[in-house]
Amino acid sequence: xxxxxxxxxNKLGIHVRPAALIVQLASKFESEIKLNxxxxxxxxxxxxxxxxxxxxxxxxxxxxxxxxDEKEAIAAxxxxxxxxxxxx
Amino acid sequence: MRNERxxxxxxxxxxxAIGRAFLLxxxxxxxxPVRILPHKVEDEIKGFRRxxxxxxxxxxxxxxxxxxxxxxIFGAHLMMLEDPVFLREIxxxxxxxxxxxxxxxxxxxxxxxxHFGGLEDEHFRGRVADIRDVGTRVMAHLLGTEREVLAHLxxxxxxxxxxxxxxxxxxxRKERVIGFVTELGGxxxxxxxxxxxxxxxxxxxxxxxxxxxxPGDMLVVDGQTGRVILRPSPTTLKEYRQVKARLKRFEKTLxxxxxxxxxxPDGRRVELSANIEAPEEAEEIRRKGGYGTGLxxxxxxxxxxxxxGEDEQFEVxxxxxxxxxxxxxxxxxxxxxxxxxxxxxxxxxxxxPFLGWRGIRLCLQNRGFFKIQLRAILxxxxxxxxxxxxxxxxxxxEVREAKGIIEETKEELxxxxxxxxxxxxxxxxxxxxxxxILADLLAPEVNFFSIGTNDLTQYCLAVDRVNxxxxxxxxxxxxxxxxxxxxxxxxxxxxxxxxGLCGELGADPAAAVALLGMxxxxxxxxxxxxxxxxxxxxxxxxxxxxxxxKEVLAITTPQEIREYLEGLLKNNFPQLNI
Numbered sequence: 001x002x003x004x005x006x007x008x009x010n011k012l013g014i015h016v017r018p019a020a021l022i023v024q025l026a027s028k029f030e031s032e033i034k035l036n037x038x039x040x041x042x043x044x045x046x047x048x049x050x051x052x053x054x055x056x057x058x059x060x061x062x063x064x065x066x067x068x069d070e071k072e073a074i075a076a077x078x079x080x081x082x083x084x085x086x087x088x
Numbered sequence: 089m090r091n092e093r094x095x096x097x098x099x100x101x102x103x104x105a106i107g108r109a110f111l112l113x114x115x116x117x118x119x120x121p122v123r124i125l126p127h128k129v130e131d132e133i134k135g136f137r138r139x140x141x142x143x144x145x146x147x148x149x150x151x152x153x154x155x156x157x158x159x160x161i162f163g164a165h166l167m168m169l170e171d172p173v174f175l176r177e178i179x180x181x182x183x184x185x186x187x188x189x190x191x192x193x194x195x196x197x198x199x200x201x202x203h204f205g206g207l208e209d210e211h212f213r214g215r216v217a218d219i220r221d222v223g224t225r226v227m228a229h230l231l232g233t234e235r236e237v238l239a240h241l242x243x244x245x246x247x248x249x250x251x252x253x254x255x256x257x258x259x260x261r262k263e264r265v266i267g268f269v270t271e272l273g274g275x276x277x278x279x280x281x282x283x284x285x286x287x288x289x290x291x292x293x294x295x296x297x298x299x300x301x302x303p304g305d306m307l308v309v310d311g312q313t314g315r316v317i318l319r320p321s322p323t324t325l326k327e328y329r330q331v332k333a334r335l336k337r338f339e340k341t342l343x344x345x346x347x348x349x350x351x352x353p354d355g356r357r358v359e360l361s362a363n364i365e366a367p368e369e370a371e372e373i374r375r376k377g378g379y380g381t382g383l384x385x386x387x388x389x390x391x392x393x394x395x396x397g398e399d400e401q402f403e404v405x406x407x408x409x410x411x412x413x414x415x416x417x418x419x420x421x422x423x424x425x426x427x428x429x430x431x432x433x434x435x436x437x438x439x440x441p442f443l444g445w446r447g448i449r450l451c452l453q454n455r456g457f458f459k460i461q462l463r464a465i466l467x468x469x470x471x472x473x474x475x476x477x478x479x480x481x482x483x484x485x486e487v488r489e490a491k492g493i494i495e496e497t498k499e500e501l502x503x504x505x506x507x508x509x510x511x512x513x514x515x516x517x518x519x520x521x522x523x524x525i526l527a528d529l530l531a532p533e534v535n536f537f538s539i540g541t542n543d544l545t546q547y548c549l550a551v552d553r554v555n556x557x558x559x560x561x562x563x564x565x566x567x568x569x570x571x572x573x574x575x576x577x578x579x580x581x582x583x584x585x586x587x588g589l590c591g592e593l594g595a596d597p598a599a600a601v602a603l604l605g606m607x608x609x610x611x612x613x614x615x616x617x618x619x620x621x622x623x624x625x626x627x628x629x630x631x632x633x634x635x636x637x638k639e640v641l642a643i644t645t646p647q648e649i650r651e652y653l654e655g656l657l658k659n660n661f662p663q664l665n666i
Contacts, residue, residue: 016218017394020164023171046173047164048200054207 031067097294099314105267110245139229197223346377356630370411380415382612401464447480527579541591605637
């Protein structure tokens with residue numbers, strides 16, 4: 001299992017569009033991917049779940065991935081968040 | 089029979105409608121729990137999947153028909169309906185509880201909504217609308233819907249809804265719908281624009297209606313005052329039937345003026361134009377007998393998650409320019425800040441946002457952003473008669489700087505061989521008192537002035553009109569405001585430029601006489617106000633209006649000014665007193 005902790009940097013946080021981008025990206029991987037914020041864990045392939053996290057700017061998320069492509073999944077998702085979802 | 093009940097909303101399309109309520113899914117997410125027999129459970133789930141794929145097909149179509157950002161929103165809606173975790177949980181719950189999927193789905197959506205509704209961050213709270221949209225779309229298919237009934241209405245109804253979507257209004261049998269009441273919406277929401285184009289009375293923002301109204305209830309909708317009366321008493325009904333008849337006669341008079349110019353009996357012509365903020369509203373101007381667009385507000389384009397690009401802005405401006413034909417279209421560069429959404433710019437929390445970083449101030453410090461809008465406006469100027477107007481100007485320096493950026497932008501366009509109107513007019517809103525006081529110095533710099541009375545009043549009198557403790561002091565007919573207006577007109581004319589007015593004051597028929605007399609060349613009002621202002625202009629000799637203006641400028645208090653002007657209006661235009 002791979003895991004990483006990331007900080008949400010874009011101003012509006014994970015609103016609809018970023019949530020959609022996370023899910024699209026996560027769905028490309030075979031691994032089971034979870035996002036955890038303050039103890040609440042959701043499936044990164046579920047847009048309802050990701051939106052329900054309501055992760056605003058500055059909030060910290062733990063990403064865990066388990067499966068054949070877990071390393072790549074973590075790297076890709078971390079990159080997306082770091083790039084602020086290409087919004088700013 | 090319950091008693092008469094009055095509910096307030098925003099009147100967005102004038103007129104009075106009296107009829108029975110047709111409820112269009114006011115509470116679309118609530119379906120009663122219906123037991124499902126064990127051998128029917130899988131059918132129920134199949135029905136759910138069918139409803140999902142119908143909803144997805146609709147969304148895919150909407151997505152493909154929508155530009156840019158909206159496309160992204162519908163795309164995200166689609167993903168919600170493909171969410172493996174969410175759907176699996178619902179199906180599992182149906183199997184486990186053996187209750188109708190409509191009930192369970194509705195409940196789950198409500199749960200998500202209440203989760204988002206309880207969050208502190210307003211951007212996340214805003215998600216409620218998206219989730220509700222997706223939820224109701226699926227529910228409509230699960231419940232096989234009143235929306236279809238709407239296409240086959242047999243009697244006249246007043247449609248009451250949480251909100252109306254473009255697809256709702258498209259399929260409506262329009263000759264049977266005599267009024268709209270919605271819980272959501274504002275003056276430029278889809279419902280409002282639609283109602284005005286169909287010329288049926290409408291009230292939006294009647295937020296409490298769903299809890300009060302039953303299908304088939306008698307309703308009175310007053311699209312002027314925004315009042316909705318549920319189950320009116322016989323007395324109320326009689327009263328409103330009379331109002332309706334009077335309005336009808338009055339409208340007839342007004343509609344005869346539609347194709348006539350706004351000119352006084354002694355030949356003074358005024359450009360009677362309209363203030364709009366959605367491109368679709370441009371169609372209303374002609375229909376109401378207006379001339380051009382005196383103020384196209386562009387803020388709505390920017391109040392969303394990603395900024396519009398040059399091409400998208402160009403499309404919007406072109407649409408307005410095309411609708412207005414040979415008539416002028418004054419496009420105001422974006423007035424973000426103050427009370428308007430500015431998350432794109434890192435605007436720190438301001439103690440006094442109305443005195444803060446807004447309008448031209450914000451644009452001059454975000455040149456790249458400003459230039460995109462100027463390029464789009466300049467490109468649209470090749471298609472008609474466009475003017476550029478800067479908001480919140482407080483002195484000559486800002487005008488010179490902004491004009492410099494226009495020149496740079498023109499140079500770039502020339503270099504790229506892109507067409508624009510070389511003679512495009514450039515003007516300013518006069519809404520900051522310093523600009524009104526300096527009108528003599530500003531006039532040589534521009535082609536026109538347009539007086540924004542709403543902000544001018546609030547800045548001049550130091551009154552925040554949304555503060556209930558001081559809003560009684562907000563009065564555009566204050567002698568100080570009128571003196572400033574008069575001074576701006578005189579200064580403009582001394583320098584040979586035209587002077588217009590685009591504040592709400594221009595739509596007040598009592599004030600219109602005095603404004604006419606001060607010599608304003610243009611009045612720009614909301615499209616619905618055009619006919620009555622035209623009536624006043626066509627019925628008032630300019631020589632009389634000039635005398636009135638002179639007298640008004642000598643009166644001491646706002647109350648006396650209002651009494652004087654309203655008395656005059658009552659005498660000269662008794663038909664306006666309804």
